[in-house]
Amino acid sequence: MTRHIISIKDFDRRQIDRLLDNAKRIDAQKYDKTALNGKILATLFFEPSTRTRMSFEAAMARLGGTSISVGSVEACSMAKGETLADTIRVVSGYADAIVIRHPKEGAARLAAQFASVPVINAGDGAGQHPSQTLLDLYTIRQSMKLDGINLALIGDLRYGRTAHSLASALSLYHVKLHTISPTGLELPPALITELGEKGMEIIDHDEIKDIVKEVDVIYVTRIQRERFPDSASYFNVTSNYRITPELLESAKKHAIILHPLPRVDEIDPRVDRLPNAKYFEQSKNGVPVRMAMLMQVIQ
Amino acid sequence: MKKEENNEKEELLVRRIQNGTVIDHIAPGEALNVVKILGITGSTTESLSIATNVPSDQMGKKDIVKLSNRELSKEEVDRIALISPRATINIIRNYKVCEKKGVEVPELIEGLVRCPNPGCISNTNEPIRSRFVVTPKGLHCIYCEWVLTRDIPSHII
Numbered sequence: 436m437t438r439h440i441i442s443i444k445d446f447d448r449r450q451i452d453r454l455l456d457n458a459k460r461i462d463a464q465k466y467d468k469t470a471l472n473g474k475i476l477a478t479l480f481f482e483p484s485t486r487t488r489m490s491f492e493a494a495m496a497r498l499g500g501t502s503i504s505v506g507s508v509e510a511c512s513m514a515k516g517e518t519l520a521d522t523i524r525v526v527s528g529y530a531d532a533i534v535i536r537h538p539k540e541g542a543a544r545l546a547a548q549f550a551s552v553p554v555i556n557a558g559d560g561a562g563q564h565p566s567q568t569l570l571d572l573y574t575i576r577q578s579m580k581l582d583g584i585n586l587a588l589i590g591d592l593r594y595g596r597t598a599h600s601l602a603s604a605l606s607l608y609h610v611k612l613h614t615i616s617p618t619g620l621e622l623p624p625a626l627i628t629e630l631g632e633k634g635m636e637i638i639d640h641d642e643i644k645d646i647v648k649e650v651d652v653i654y655v656t657r658i659q660r661e662r663f664p665d666s667a668s669y670f671n672v673t674s675n676y677r678i679t680p681e682l683l684e685s686a687k688k689h690a691i692i693l694h695p696l697p698r699v700d701e702i703d704p705r706v707d708r709l710p711n712a713k714y715f716e717q718s719k720n721g722v723p724v725r726m727a728m729l730m731q732v733i734q
Numbered sequence: 735m736k737k738e739e740n741n742e743k744e745e746l747l748v749r750r751i752q753n754g755t756v757i758d759h760i761a762p763g764e765a766l767n768v769v770k771i772l773g774i775t776g777s778t779t780e781s782l783s784i785a786t787n788v789p790s791d792q793m794g795k796k797d798i799v800k801l802s803n804r805e806l807s808k809e810e811v812d813r814i815a816l817i818s819p820r821a822t823i824n825i826i827r828n829y830k831v832c833e834k835k836g837v838e839v840p841e842l843i844e845g846l847v848r849c850p851n852p853g854c855i856s857n858t859n860e861p862i863r864s865r866f867v868v869t870p871k872g873l874h875c876i877y878c879e880w881v882l883t884r885d886i887p888s889h890i891i
Contacts, residue, residue, distance in 0.1 A: 442879065518860050541855040541877025545862060560853045562878055625881060 438732050439547040439554045442563040443600045448607040455573050457727040458720075466726070471500035474733055477530035478504040479522070480557070481513070481537045486696060487557045487566065490721035491534050494729055497722065503530060520549045527551040532733050535559075553732035561596050567695055568600040570724040574717040575652055578691050581608040585649050587640075589676055590656035590701060592616040597695045598656050599626055606633040613646045614639050617658065617672045642675060647686050653678065655694045655701045679703040683711060693717050749783065754802040756824040756831075757814065762787050764818045765797035767887040771813050771846065772806070780804050793820070813846055815839040816868075816886055839868055847873060847882065847889045854878040864891070 476495040480488050492502040505511040523546045526533055535546050536557040543556030558564040592598045592614055614622055640646050663669040694714040706712050760768055765784045781802035790796040811823045815837035825833035845863035849856045856864045856877045866873035872883035
């Protein structure tokens, strides 16, 4: 029997809280630095990644373990036509856990089916990215309780997997969700229905300035240039969704700004100096949260 | 008595079979999809009769499928429930109904329906069959979490 982390929807509130509590203990240096001595983590990234991959490897190293990887996709057997199922069966023989990012949705679920060691999903296409969601929740929890907050989700809410996973997790915490997105990039209707059925209140707004005074968390996601027919319409749209110090003048004092990164133009660099800017802290939190995940699945 | 006569008339729309399966009370217009679900094609050997939109006391109109020399398994008949939950299955031996049963919606559908999500791993060359959990909302792909809510017949593999 192995335990996998594939989708945030597989978690209930108690399990999320327990994992975040463990991450907090780790953050306070209250953990065994040799906990995963002699253990090996295989990182299989079939799509580009900077933060997720490095923070998983850093997390493994901090716990005394080692990481192995295939390097680039071009260098691995899948380039020769090997199925993911076979790759996973082979890698299961080399490592004590596998972290996978893959362009196809459901790839991590398939990997879990064929692996004899635990699998952690580090993003599958437009699907799930549970470790990102857990570190998002952890970062919010550092500043405020999750229950009952007002959270604004801004940007590409249709294709952004971090937005979907986060919204699903927040539905466990009685959060009021405010959505602000360009036409055509709204939250998928099926997800809105699902969240509504869980009792989540979702309010759509045209512009962030309509709601900036009321929200406790502003979660910004990147709007991809390729979603628009030309650069002019991209810049025209994105300028309406940009977070600036001027906009934040009317925000609550304790409000925080989050972004899964990388950012392009969504957040004015001048915002970085404000105490509300928590996105680099959020990125750093990837290490203790992923350490808690690795300890949960490997030990 | 009158009902039996009616049934007899319906039965006569297509020839009685000696041995095999009669699928009755299929929702009108769904008989061809039932045949598709059962995997019966022009290249299979079964002798098949189909009646569509015949009068029915219970349903107003219904479809019937008769399949000679083949008794359907429970797994096969339960798949029919996806498109026609009121269908009944009659196993015929020597012109007599030996067994009569309804269809039950299965909890899991495997290898029957293609996931409509083109980005789903189940639509690649991986050695897996599509798998859907049947929920009140529709068919839930266990791989990509897509929920197929309508037009299930057009996604049958």
